[in-house]
Amino acid sequence: MTSTLLYFREQVLKNIDLERIDELKNQRESLLREVNDAIQRVMNNTGQYLSSRVCNCLSELIADEITGYGPLRELMEDESISDILVNGPDRIFVERAGKLELVDKRFISNEQLIDIARRLVARVGRRVDDSQPLVDARMPDGSRLNVVIAPVALDGASISIRKFGSGQRTLANLIEYGSMNEMMANFLVIASRCRVNIIVSGGTGSGKTTLLNAMSHYIDEGERVLTLEDAAELRLQQPHVVRLETRMAGAENQGQVTMRHLVVNALRMRPDRIIIGECRGEEAFEMLQAMNTGHDGSMSTLHANSPRDALARLESMVMMSSAALPLAAIRRNIVSAIHIVVQVSRLPDGSRKVINITEVMGMEGDNIILQDIFSYSAQAERSETGAIQGSFTSYGLLQRSTVYQQAIVHDMQEPLKQLFGNKLP
Template identity: 60%
Template sequence: MKTDAKKLLGEIRIATLGEIDLDKIESIIDNRDLLIREITKVIQKVAASKKLYLSLQDLSSFAEAISDEVMGLGPLRALMEDPDISDILVNGPENIYIETKGKLTKAKETFIDNDQLTDIAKRLVAKMGRRIDDGQPLVDARMPDGSRLNVVIRPIAIDGTSISIRKFNNSSKSLEELAQFGSMSREIVQILMIAAYSRCNIVVSGGTGSGKTTLLNALSQHISNDERIVTLEDAAELKIKQPHLVRLETRMAGVEKSGQVTMRDLVINALRMRPDRIIVGECRGGEAFEMLQAMNTGHDGSMTTVHANSPRDAISRLENLVMMAGFELPLNAIRYNIASAVNLIVQIARLNDGSRKVIKVTEIIGMEDSGSIILKDIFEFVPDIKRDKDNKIVGSYHCHGLPKDSALEKNAIMFGVKELLDKTLESASDKKAS
């Protein structure tokens, strides 16, 4: 929007918001067409009183812009409705960035000024029963549609209010669909299906935006319908399809700094709910200790995600998280807990071409005498030197086979899928040989 038009909209906006009938607007707030008609009438009245001439095009665009603001999203409405956009990142009123297919680009939409941006941010937060002001300039919450919202205002946000929205995806992709997108090979699909079905304890490791939650959702589809599942999340994103499900969510402290429920509280409580499997959306604190204890005490098949860039980093991350629990455990004891609890680490990454790929499937096979945890890669993605004609990274998956005394193999035997496991590994080895 040009500077003159933006200045005129700013003037019209303030006057219009002061003139609207709040009771009438409230009754039609969910009907955008009716709202635009009502706002148009108010704008015409305001323009007449200020002796301003508005073209039909200006009148229409101003009415839509103010209606979108009244509904709570303002310039972000169209971006929220676009199914191809996965992230919306607002860095002050002039800079809105969107992520599409793993790539960030600058959107054409802008806010009038930081006051409008802050007003919209406060409305978004208020819809979730929260508040944001100078005393509490940071808010992290879940929007009504399930999207994850983070808002930071001045004085913390130096260059103007910042809004970060990780959009909620209604569709839950399967492992097969992820393979069709190129995120993994067919053999890895089979291995992960076997691992999830045969109750292996799985950690999905990766960076921010690498697709950890998407993969966790896909893995959960291969849990038996007769198992009781308890999911624990900071913001409910998992879409578990099994019927016997209990979903729990953390809660931040209220205005009086009370009522907080942490992830660790949820994990401890989940152990009292007779779960067959516990799925933790993300381990990021002392709850990792309780999670490992659950995996070691009869809750086989539990799953979680951690932020890490490699399977070895994921082990170090879990060690640090257990230390955050406050127990003065020797490092060897922590490592023994990890080695005996976790069976598989699935490493996923967002590559620099925007694609997301499983780059390693690694099994933990025990500890060395020195105290180090032994890792053995089952599958590894090896990129080619050259890219394809679309400048996309291509490569192949190398199968290294199962380690001796593999927990995956033992579980496959126990659940009657050893033959499928052998055929999958044989197929992957044949591909490598060819």
């Protein structure tokens, strides 16, 4: 049966009027009728016949393929799904509520899977073939697409899609989901308004960009903000925002614009704040320089398992740059540039939590001193539904806190004192 479907698919795609189909991409009923008519013509010409049920299924399949996503269309339209992971034509996984699950969708063959992958990357002016088997791109709706085909992929082509959510999460939403408590949210609001330099660290899919987006709502509307990203996910509401995005090299290996290029250029654009979607390489050196030269309130995310690991990873990324600095000088730069590290994590039950809000206090000898302001600790017992239970703890601010000094400068020391019960100096 699979060979018959493959044959009909191939014949329909060969004989269908593509110009007519392009006009019907947004009219699904008309598109299905057009595809069904094409299938009927193939049956009449070849003498092979399909049942009405199979014919309707094939019409749906070809219509979905023509419009772009093939059997992934329904998954792309499902708001509860955050990631779609295709491991060859027969195994499609999705992530819902932080958990992976296998779905009953499949491709007819690996050839159909590769054809759809090629159409998707062609939409954004890219190509995937034997000479370029790896492609990373951003779809027109903002979703992040990664495609791997043979000879790199051994068990069939692989497609990974990180969907671009339609709704914005606020700090109030994160409180509602149990990711943080109200006191932590209020502290992050004050820190954002006081132009504290913040790093959000965590693992893949832990909610780093979501939290960064939520904190960005509290940036003053009078500030000029530049956002620099590999794939545009930040959605700031301020009136004076300039959005920049990196660019991969083209077919002739030219035209690449790296994050480091964007950071260097951003410094010439008179920004008040620079927000880097993710810091992952040698651009870390320029980012620290920006934070150290008057661009207070800058923010970024990076991958790390704890606040201390985040700073250690920053050290490594600075060493990747051409700046031949001793380790002590790199650490001094980090201490003067970074004020707050917010650690987020996706727990085994699929929930996302703010595990630590940690302040960088300074250096003692050759070591960076960190002080937790808030932390989350899990309990041994789980709820009846299997959810991890735990509690958030507040440790307050120390007398030499940079956050408190910034609050004084921005006339927000009183809200900060009320937050911590007037226990500040």
